[in-house]
Amino acid sequence: MPKIAIDTTIVENKSITDDVKELIVYAPKIAQQAVPGQFVHIKIATGEPLLRRPLSISNVNVEAGTLSLIYRIVGKGTAYLANLRTNDEVNCLGPLGNGFDLTCERPLLVGGGMGTAPLIFLAQRLNPRTTTVLMGGRNKAEMFWQPMYEGLAKEIHITTDDGSMGTKGFTVSALPELVKANQFDRIFVCGPHVMMEAVAKFAKEHEIPCQVSLEKYMACGIGACLSCTCVNKLGDKRKKVCTDGPVFWAEEVL
Amino acid sequence: MLSSETMLEIDIAGIKMKNPIMTGSGTFGFGEEYSDFVDLNKIGAVVVKGTTLLPRCGNDGVRIAETPSGMLNCIGLENPGVEHFLSDILPRLKKYDVPIIVNVSGNTVEEYGQLAKILDVYGIAAVELNVSCPNVKEGGIVFGTNRDSAAAVVREVKRNTSKPVIIKLSPNVTDIADMAVAVEEAGADAISMINTLIGMVIDVDTWKPVLGNITGGLSGPAVKPVAVRMVWQVAQVVKIPIIGMGGIMTAEDAIEFFLAGASAVAIGTANFVNPSAVEDVAKGIQEYLVKKKLTHVSQLIGQLKVNK
Numbered sequence: 143m144p145k146i147a148i149d150t151t152i153v154e155n156k157s158i159t160d161d162v163k164e165l166i167v168y169a170p171k172i173a174q175q176a177v178p179g180q181f182v183h184i185k186i187a188t189g190e191p192l193l194r195r196p197l198s199i200s201n202v203n204v205e206a207g208t209l210s211l212i213y214r215i216v217g218k219g220t221a222y223l224a225n226l227r228t229n230d231e232v233n234c235l236g237p238l239g240n241g242f243d244l245t246c247e248r249p250l251l252v253g254g255g256m257g258t259a260p261l262i263f264l265a266q267r268l269n270p271r272t273t274t275v276l277m278g279g280r281n282k283a284e285m286f287w288q289p290m291y292e293g294l295a296k297e298i299h300i301t302t303d304d305g306s307m308g309t310k311g312f313t314v315s316a317l318p319e320l321v322k323a324n325q326f327d328r329i330f331v332c333g334p335h336v337m338m339e340a341v342a343k344f345a346k347e348h349e350i351p352c353q354v355s356l357e358k359y360m361a362c363g364i365g366a367c368l369s370c371t372c373v374n375k376l377g378d379k380r381k382k383v384c385t386d387g388p389v390f391w392a393e394e395v396l
Numbered sequence: 397m398l399s400s401e402t403m404l405e406i407d408i409a410g411i412k413m414k415n416p417i418m419t420g421s422g423t424f425g426f427g428e429e430y431s432d433f434v435d436l437n438k439i440g441a442v443v444v445k446g447t448t449l450l451p452r453c454g455n456d457g458v459r460i461a462e463t464p465s466g467m468l469n470c471i472g473l474e475n476p477g478v479e480h481f482l483s484d485i486l487p488r489l490k491k492y493d494v495p496i497i498v499n500v501s502g503n504t505v506e507e508y509g510q511l512a513k514i515l516d517v518y519g520i521a522a523v524e525l526n527v528s529c530p531n532v533k534e535g536g537i538v539f540g541t542n543r544d545s546a547a548a549v550v551r552e553v554k555r556n557t558s559k560p561v562i563i564k565l566s567p568n569v570t571d572i573a574d575m576a577v578a579v580e581e582a583g584a585d586a587i588s589m590i591n592t593l594i595g596m597v598i599d600v601d602t603w604k605p606v607l608g609n610i611t612g613g614l615s616g617p618a619v620k621p622v623a624v625r626m627v628w629q630v631a632q633v634v635k636i637p638i639i640g641m642g643g644i645m646t647a648e649d650a651i652e653f654f655l656a657g658a659s660a661v662a663i664g665t666a667n668f669v670n671p672s673a674v675e676d677v678a679k680g681i682q683e684y685l686v687k688k689k690l691t692h693v694s695q696l697i698g699q700l701k702v703n704k
């Protein structure tokens with residue numbers, strides 16, 4: 143599947159919360175080929191910032207030829223992105239990386255923070271399988287995801303660090319009960335590194351195959367610069383997060 | 397006769413290229429990574445990732461940081477080693493009609509010689525010596541910042557290979573012209589310049605360096621004026637061809653290097669921003685030549701007009 147870099151325009155750039163936005167870009171070829179877990183590398187038309195920014199594909203609309211990217215404004219690049227409007231130009235490079243392995247029957251999706259974004263696309267492609275989603279965040283304000291999973295999951299469980307929504311605590315503390323009540327044959331997790339480590343450890347103890355999605359600083363996004371490599375637990379050659387991942391089997395990288 | 401095909405053709409130290417646009421080592425992988433975006437058969441030469449005698453896993457921690465109009469990197473020469481390159485990668489690259497230049501790094505003068513000897517095989521057009529690495533035997537001084545050790549590396553490599561030898565100069569020196577003269581006298585066939593400028597970025601929240609290796613090499617548009625100046629200075633004092641690089645994003649950037657005295661150029665960081673940069677720059681130079689009613693790119697080399 144060839145990767146492409148296209149000059150395209152923004153269909154919409156709408157606010158979800160104070161610091162989270164959803165960018166809809168027109169990229170029909172990428173939308174058609176993309177699979178859950180893949181990302182695009184976005185370059186805005188101005189010179190600065192110099193480098194592209196990687197964003198997960200949080201959903202696609204194949205008919206409309208659009209990609210949805212949900213991002214938090216954390217620095218210069220995402221702040222520039224947040225200022226863009228409908229019809230502004232961006233260059234979109236993708237689809238990049240390897241997606242999730244969908245060969246499972248009863249999946250559990252665990253999302254933390256912005257890691258919950260790519261799991262929307264995943265939940266959609268897992269249909270009509272019975273899917274459970276567990277999502278965690280710091281507080282209620284961060285838990286705006288539920289409507290986006292409408293109709294995609296059998297059940298949605300929520301944890302917040304401060305207890306302002308759902309169960310108080312981390313996602314991993316909700317796992318024992320969920321696993322007791324369901325026969326999961328796969329856990330997909332995307333979120334902060336510590337959370338993925340904890341979930342992967344739990345999955346291993348319960349012998350449930352687990353896939354994680356890693357984040358690293360990226361320059362090229364296509365396997366050329368080696369800025370994104372990580373230790374490979376199963377061999378001596380390091381793995382490139384941008385092309386070997388970002389999705390890995392947990393035991394490969396954690 | 398002077399079709400659009402031939403107006404960019406050049407010969408650098410015996411390496412025949414369809415155009416004077418090469419790739420910067422470490423920014424273009426082994427070439428294959430870019431095959432969705434550029435026709436490798438249309439590139440002047442592919443300079444592959446820095447290769448060492450043994451495989452290296454590179455530096456831990458954060459490896460890149462963006463800076464105003466540039467970036468720092470401290471990849472740490474992660475590479476699969478020269479034997480793997482020859483057995484697994486080179487055979488695949490041979491199907492392309494493009495000169496392959498191998499960028500090499502050693503810990504000692506002898507290692508550079510060994511690498512050059514191992515790489516003196518069919519399918520490789522030249523070696524490029526990355527001397528921006530510490531000399532283990534000499535207490536870690538960087539080969540490329542000392543005229544005697546840089547010259548020693550060139551002499552050792554020349555003894556061990558039949559291929560053209562390109563030496564890549566470090567800009568982290570007091571007198572770049574003096575370095576250039578030293579490596580030319582030692583027998584280098586061409587000079588490429590510049591490698592990255594050492595820099596650092598500090599996180600003011602944590603008071604820690606952003607990069608895992610503390611310091612890293614600066615590249616991108618931010619370094620271009622320095623690179624152009626250095627190419628110009630070196631062009632005054634050597635006869636061997638210069639491959640200019642440092643911050644080239646567009647054809648106009650490349651043309652500055654030709655005017656300053658470079659016979660070819662390499663594209664580095666720009667590949668990360670625009671994966672078809674190499675082809676786009678070549679196309680742009682051709683258009684520029686037509687617009688200026690010139691028939692060959694060589695008519696630009698060293699043509700800077702300095703009013704005295």
Ligand SMILES: Cc1cc2nc3c(=O)[nH]c(=O)nc-3n(C[C@H](O)[C@H](O)[C@H](O)COP(=O)(O)OP(=O)(O)OC[C@H]3O[C@@H](n4cnc5c(N)ncnc54)[C@H](O)[C@@H]3O)c2cc1C
Pocket residue numbers: 181195196197198199211212213214215216217218219220221256259260356357358359360388
């Ligand atoms: C494969 C992949 C998919 C991603 N998907 C999403 C997504 O769907 N939604 C989303 O909001 N973010 C996502 N990210 C993270 C996103 O790329 C960064 O937040 C963004 O590049 C920050 O750019 P900036 O210029 O705004 O911030 P900078 O000014 O560069 O940095 C601001 C802060 O963000 C952190 N940061 C910057 N880049 C990264 C990075 N690549 N990974 C982790 N932390 C980083 C820095 O440590 C710093 O604290 C993804 C990253 C990767 C590698």
Ligand SMILES: Cc1cc2nc3c(=O)[nH]c(=O)nc-3n(C[C@H](O)[C@H](O)[C@H](O)COP(=O)(O)O)c2cc1C
Pocket residue numbers: 367420421422423445446447469471473499525526564590591592614615616617619641642643644662663664665666
């Ligand atoms: C990520 C990265 C890796 C690099 N690796 C190497 C290397 O292995 N060997 C080398 O000689 N130069 C290496 N360089 C330097 C480039 O080849 C080039 O000299 C420099 O980046 C300046 O050009 P630019 O501004 O166009 O990138 C690297 C540069 C970057 C950005």
Ligand code: FES
Pocket residue numbers: 359360361362363364365366367368369370371382383384385
């Ligand atoms: S970002 Fe360049 S190799 Fe992964």
